[in-house]
Amino acid sequence: MEERTPNNQNSKAVAYWRANLRAILILLAIWALVSYVAAIILGGVFYNVRFFQLPLSFWFAQQGSMITFVILIFVYSWWMNKIDREFDVHEE
């Protein structure tokens, strides 16, 4: 068991916050990738790639991005619960 000095508490809070920011940044990178990159910035390029019966960019624009968004939030929820427990800041 770590000693619960104020200093120790403080560095633990900093480490927790850093782990939290890392999770957020990774998930937001995917968020931007499936929407802004795949459907908009590369919209013209991926138009020429087939995804079953649709152009790939169209699939991302009207299906894939939204499906990914849903998955991202559930992953975030699971991931944060895990981080909360690791740093012993989870709720009773």
Add this chain to the structure above:
Amino acid sequence: MSTETWTLIIVGLTFAFYLYIGYLNRVRETAGFYVAGRGVPAIANGAATAADWMSGASFVSMAGLISFLGYDGAVYLMGWTGGYVLLALLLAPYLRKYGKYTVPDFIGDRYYSNTARAVAALATIFISLTYVAGQMRAVGIVFSRFLQVNIVTGVIIGMGVVAFFAVLGGMKGITWTQVAQYAVLITAYLITTIAIAWTLTGNPIPQLALTFTDFAQRLNQIQIDLGLKEYLRPFQNFSQLNVFFVTLSLMIGTAGLPHVIIRFYTVPRVSDARISAGWALLFIALLYTSAPALAVFAKYNLINTLHGKTRAEIEQIDWAVKWEQTGLLKFEDKDGDGKLEMTADKATNEIIIDRDIIVLSTPEVARLAPWVVGLVAAGGLAAALSTAAGLLIAMSSAVSHDWYYRIWKPDATESERLLVGRIMIFVAILVAGYFGIRPPGFVAEVVAFAFGLAAASLFPAILLGIFDRRMNREGATAGILVGLFFTLIMIILMRSNRLLGTEQPIIASFLGINAQGIGVVGAILNFIVSYVVSRATPPPPQEIQELIEEIRIPRGALAPTAEH
């Protein structure tokens, strides 16, 4: 039984059901009134948020809008869903931990300023009011279209139902009614979409039918043949730049809308706030991923059935005759060759399709039983009423909680606050009803305001309040004001033909960005100004820095709700 009788029965039953739920969930204390006693399970909050979010327009018009915009309709699909990722990752858990009642609560406390609180309350009222007018109007329109009741009577019936459960039950009554309303609206939407997917493609799952059958390509080819814009090719209706900025503006705006944010105050714990955003988006995405499939199938079917037919042939089609009577479908043989043909040119086009028909006519086009038509009417009403109720509580709490209690009369007793809350929600319903009966001519224009202002003012202020410990009163206030005024002025200038009555918009765009996308620029300005000003002025006081440390840690959110 006739379609109309079925509609009357189903709408009547659903309304009775909402009233019953409202009666069961009446409340006696302010925590119940504003945040449903923080006792809403995560999954129920998800369903309520989804119903809150999906408006009458999402239900009735969105699939039609997409079917006319093709690829570029994605700005609405991605824009109105992607904001939930921002909300879940950046705002909801921290605001739940902070654990008060409203958005101005957080801004006022975090920036230790009643000016900031008052401005945030004003923004909340303005954003919610622009939205709610359209909802009441939608209620009236559904009544008039399906039940031949006039619009004013329809609006008054809708007001009566909302008033009952909102005044009695506040947030608690609204939440549980919204859960029921979500069930009604999603059932109606999915039955309709599944039916047309099955009839047309043989695959009952709309999302799979869109991806694995060639109907989208067929529609694309038909549009090319008719000289219309290609359906599947990007950036035919909006420029790439505008698709980018409008999508981002809608996402940031979504995350900053007060009526959505306050929903996350109602769950018991921080971890519930996180997962309940996931449930909300899952429930929203059920409709939002079905809509593009419905758009393709219904449009393909309409053109395929109607194009090139003679007047006599059209008169054999029941639904074509019926919808022509409503004015949503128009036929005119302009070149007198006996055939009705669609073209890209307005002067020669002989079949005019209103976008709302994409959803409304589908049950009949797909030959569904008459009760499904009634269910679609009930679904449209559920979507409009649930959104209206959510906006009403956001608006009235800004007045009764933020202005009356927090600023004007901090020593008000529990029962006084509850009474003021009930009175304010009743007043808000009257105001919303008035705008529903006499809609201002620029309702469509003000929706750009709601998102733009939420994106440029509330979202950056909340985000910086959580993630930037050094952000202070001076920085945040300056940022909000700059973001707010820049966005307001830009939208007014770009829409001056509608808002000020000038012949042409005073400016066409801001560096190519249109009025719907301008909120992003306002938000960026807000961030820059906040940063610069905060670094040039004193840091926030010690107790505020401790508050920030506190909201960053989940533990301890389960505080007793009667604390203040």
